[in-house]
Amino acid sequence: MRMNRALAGCAITGPLKNSVPDFDAIASSLLYQTTALGMKTEAHEDCSGNGALSFEFRTPHTTPVVCEVTPWDDISGQASVTENVMQAACGLMSVHGRADGKSRPLGLNYVSTLTAALALQGGVAASIGQLRGLSVSNSTVSMASAALLSVGQYIAGATASESPETPETLFPDPISRSACLPFVSLDGVIFELETLDAGPWQKFWAEIGISSAGAGKGWKAFLLRYAKAISPLPAELPGAISRLTYHRISQICARTGIAICPIRSIDDRAQDDDSRHVWRQGPWEFLFESNRSGRGSSRATGDLPLSGLTVVESCRRIQGPLAGHLLSLLGAEVIRIEPPGGDPLRGMPPMAEGCSARFDALNRYKAVREIDIKSSAGQAEIKELAEHADVFLHNWAPGKAVLLNLDHEALTAINPSLVYAYAGGWATDSAAHVSSSSMPGTDFMAQAYSGVAKKIAEASGIRGSLFTVLDVLGGVVAAQGITIALLNRCMNNVGAKVTSSLMSSATLLCADDFRNIYNLPSPGSKTSTSETSTSLISTIYVTKQGKIAVECPDFKTSLRLSEALDAAIEVEEEGFPHSLSDLFLSRTADEWARIFEQAQIPAAVVVEDLSDLQTIAYLQPNLSPGPYTKVNSPWRFK
Numbered sequence: 001m002r003m004n005r006a007l008a009g010c011a012i013t014g015p016l017k018n019s020v021p022d023f024d025a026i027a028s029s030l031l032y033q034t035t036a037l038g039m040k041t042e043a044h045e046d047c048s049g050n051g052a053l054s055f056e057f058r059t060p061h062t063t064p065v066v067c068e069v070t071p072w073d074d075i076s077g078q079a080s081v082t083e084n085v086m087q088a089a090c091g092l093m094s095v096h097g098r099a100d101g102k103s104r105p106l107g108l109n110y111v112s113t114l115t116a117a118l119a120l121q122g123g124v125a126a127s128i129g130q131l132r133g134l135s136v137s138n139s140t141v142s143m144a145s146a147a148l149l150s151v152g153q154y155i156a157g158a159t160a161s162e163s164p165e166t167p168e169t170l171f172p173d174p175i176s177r178s179a180c181l182p183f184v185s186l187d188g189v190i191f192e193l194e195t196l197d198a199g200p201w202q203k204f205w206a207e208i209g210i211s212s213a214g215a216g217k218g219w220k221a222f223l224l225r226y227a228k229a230i231s232p233l234p235a236e237l238p239g240a241i242s243r244l245t246y247h248r249i250s251q252i253c254a255r256t257g258i259a260i261c262p263i264r265s266i267d268d269r270a271q272d273d274d275s276r277h278v279w280r281q282g283p284w285e286f287l288f289e290s291n292r293s294g295r296g297s298s299r300a301t302g303d304l305p306l307s308g309l310t311v312v313e314s315c316r317r318i319q320g321p322l323a324g325h326l327l328s329l330l331g332a333e334v335i336r337i338e339p340p341g342g343d344p345l346r347g348m349p350p351m352a353e354g355c356s357a358r359f360d361a362l363n364r365y366k367a368v369r370e371i372d373i374k375s376s377a378g379q380a381e382i383k384e385l386a387e388h389a390d391v392f393l394h395n396w397a398p399g400k401a402v403l404l405n406l407d408h409e410a411l412t413a414i415n416p417s418l419v420y421a422y423a424g425g426w427a428t429d430s431a432a433h434v435s436s437s438s439m440p441g442t443d444f445m446a447q448a449y450s451g452v453a454k455k456i457a458e459a460s461g462i463r464g465s466l467f468t469v470l471d472v473l474g475g476v477v478a479a480q481g482i483t484i485a486l487l488n489r490c491m492n493n494v495g496a497k498v499t500s501s502l503m504s505s506a507t508l509l510c511a512d513d514f515r516n517i518y519n520l521p522s523p524g525s526k527t528s529t530s531e532t533s534t535s536l537i538s539t540i541y542v543t544k545q546g547k548i549a550v551e552c553p554d555f556k557t558s559l560r561l562s563e564a565l566d567a568a569i570e571v572e573e574e575g576f577p578h579s580l581s582d583l584f585l586s587r588t589a590d591e592w593a594r595i596f597e598q599a600q601i602p603a604a605v606v607v608e609d610l611s612d613l614q615t616i617a618y619l620q621p622n623l624s625p626g627p628y629t630k631v632n633s634p635w636r637f638k
C-alpha cells in the first residue's frame with residue numbers, strides 16, 4: 001500500500017501556531033512535516049517564553065513524549081538567538097562564504113529546518129524506545145547541535161591530528177570572483193557542470209581549447225568543493241567558458257559526457273509536473289506492506305531507542321553515510337558495506353589515527369564488511385545480512401539495485417519486515433525513469449535544479465554555495481524517514497520501503513515558497529521555513545578583533561542596540577545598519593558579545609577558524625576532543 005500518511009493516528013501538541021519568535025521557523029517546518037505525515041496537530045496558545053519550544057509527540061500505543069527544542073545545550077549560551085546568529089556562532093557562515101573569503105549567511109532558515117527534522121525524529125525514536133521496553137519520555141535537541149552537525153565534516157578536517165597543515169582554516173587566500181563556481185556563459189546563463197570521472201572532464205576542456213595540464217589542475221580544484229567548500233579553478237577555465245554561449249557549452253557537454261544544469265529559480269521548479277505532488281507528500285515517500293512473517297519489534301538491548309536493531313548500509317559520499325551515522329547515534333548497529341580493500345575515501349587527507357578525519361566523522365560507529373556487490377557471492381552475502389536486519393539503506397545509482405537483484409522486491413521476499421530505504425539524488429531508484437542524458441544526483445546539481453542555489457545566491461550576493469546544503473539535509477531526512485517507518489512497523493507490524501532524495505529535501509527547505517506559489521493557506525505559523533525573517537539589522541560587523549553577527553528583529557531591539565553602542569540610531573535612514581560600522585571598532589567581538597548578551601540583543605562572534613569551536617564553553621557539550629573534534633549526538637533522551 002503506497003501512502004505518505006505514515007503517522008496517521010499520531011498527534012503533536014504544542015504552541016506551534018503561536019510560538020516564541022526565536023522558534024517560529026522551527027514551528028513552521030514542524031507543522032509542514034507533521035501535516036504531510038497525516039498527524040493531527042493539537043495547537044495550544046502556551047508560549048511562555050522560557051527559552052525553549054516544547055511539544056508532545058503522541059501515538060495510540062505509547063505515553064506522550066515531551067520534545068524540547070533549545071537554542072544551546074549549555075544554558076550559558078546567548079539567551080536570544082536567530083537563524084543568522086546560530087549560523088555565525090557554529091561556523092556555518094564561514095564555511096558557506098569561504099570560496100571568496102567572506103563570512104556570509106545562507107539566507108535560508110537552514111539550521112531551523114534541520115532542527116525541526118531532528119526534533120520530530122527524536123519524538124519518533126523515543127516512542128520506538130517505549131514500544132521496545134525503554135522508559136523514555138523526553139527528547140531534547142538544540143539548534144546548536146543541528147548547526148554543528150551540518151559542519152561536522154569540516155570541523156573534522158580543521159582539527160585532524162595528522163594534518164601537516166590546517167586545510168579547513170578559514171579563510172583561504174581570496175580567489176577571483178570570476179573563478180568561483182558555478183560558471184557563467186557568454187550570454188549570461190549561470191550553470192553547474194558535473195562529472196564523477198576525470199575522463200569526461202579532460203575531453204570537455206580539450207574541446208574548449210584548454211591544455212591537459214590546465215584541465216588536470218582544474219579537476220583537482222573541482223573535486224575539492226565537496227570536501228572543503230572551495231574550488232580554486234585556474235582562471236583560464238572559467239575564462240574559456242565565458243567566451244561560449246550556453247547552447248554551445250551544452251552541445252560540448254553532450255559530446256563529452258559532462259552533465260550541465262542552469263541555475264533555476266523556485267518558480268521554475270514549481271512549474272515541473274511533479275513539484276506540487278512532492279510538496280504535498282513531504283520529503284519522503286512510503287510504501288507499506290503487510291509483514292507476512294509476523295516478526296514484531298524486538299526488545300531494546302541498551303539505553304538508546306534503536307539499540308538492538310540492525311542497519312545494513314551500502315552508501316558513498318555524504319547523504320547516505322550521514323543517515324546511517326544518525327541511526328547509529330540512536331543506538332542501531334550499522335553494518336557498512338564497502339568494496340574489497342575498503343572505501344577509497346578512507347585515505348583522503350587530512351588523516352586522524354590512520355583514517356580520513358572527514359570519513360570517520362560519518363562512519364566511526366559502524367562495523368564494516370568488505371563485499372564485492374557485483375559478484376554473485378557478494379550479492380548472496382548481502383541477502384544473508386538483509387534477512388536478519390531491520391533496515392537496508394543504499395544510495396546506488398537508479399536501476400543498479402535491480403541489476404544486482406538487491407532491490408526492494410528481492411530483499412523483502414526474504415525479510416517482509418525489512419525497512420528498505422533509498423536515499424537518492426532525484427525522486428526514484430528506478431532506471432525506467434532516468435534517461436541517458438539525465439544529470440547525476442549530486443548536491444550541486446540538485447541545488448541548481450531545485451532553485452536552492454539561486455535562492456542562496458540572491459540572499460548571499462554570490463552565485464551559490466559550495467557548502468553541501470542538500471547532502472546534509474538529505475541525510476537527516478533519510479534517517480528521519482527510516483525512523484518513521486520503524487515506528488510504523490512497531491505499531492502496525494508492516495515492513496516498508498521509504499524513499500527520500502536531495503530534491504525532496506530541497507522541497508522541505510523551501511516549503512513555504514512552494515505554498516506561496518501555489519497560493520495555498522498556511523498551517524498557521526508566522527514565519528517561513530525557507531527564508532529568514534526581515535529584520536531591521538542583520539549584519540556582520542568588523543570589530544577591534546574579530547567579527548560579530550548582530551540581528552535586531554524589531555524596533556525595541558534596535559533601541560537596546562542604540563543604548564549599548566551609545567549612539568542614536570535612525571532606523572528610517574536608508575542603509576543605516578552599515579553606518580554603524582565604525583562604532584564596532586572600539587571593542588573586540590568577544591567584548592561586544594558580552595555587552596549584547598546583557599542587553600538581550602541577538603549576537604554572536606563569527607567563528608572563522610573551525611578549530612576555535614572546541615574552545616567555546618557553551619558549545620563544548622556538543623563536541624568531543626580527540627584525534628579530531630567530533631560532533632556529538634544531537635539528541636538527549638531521558
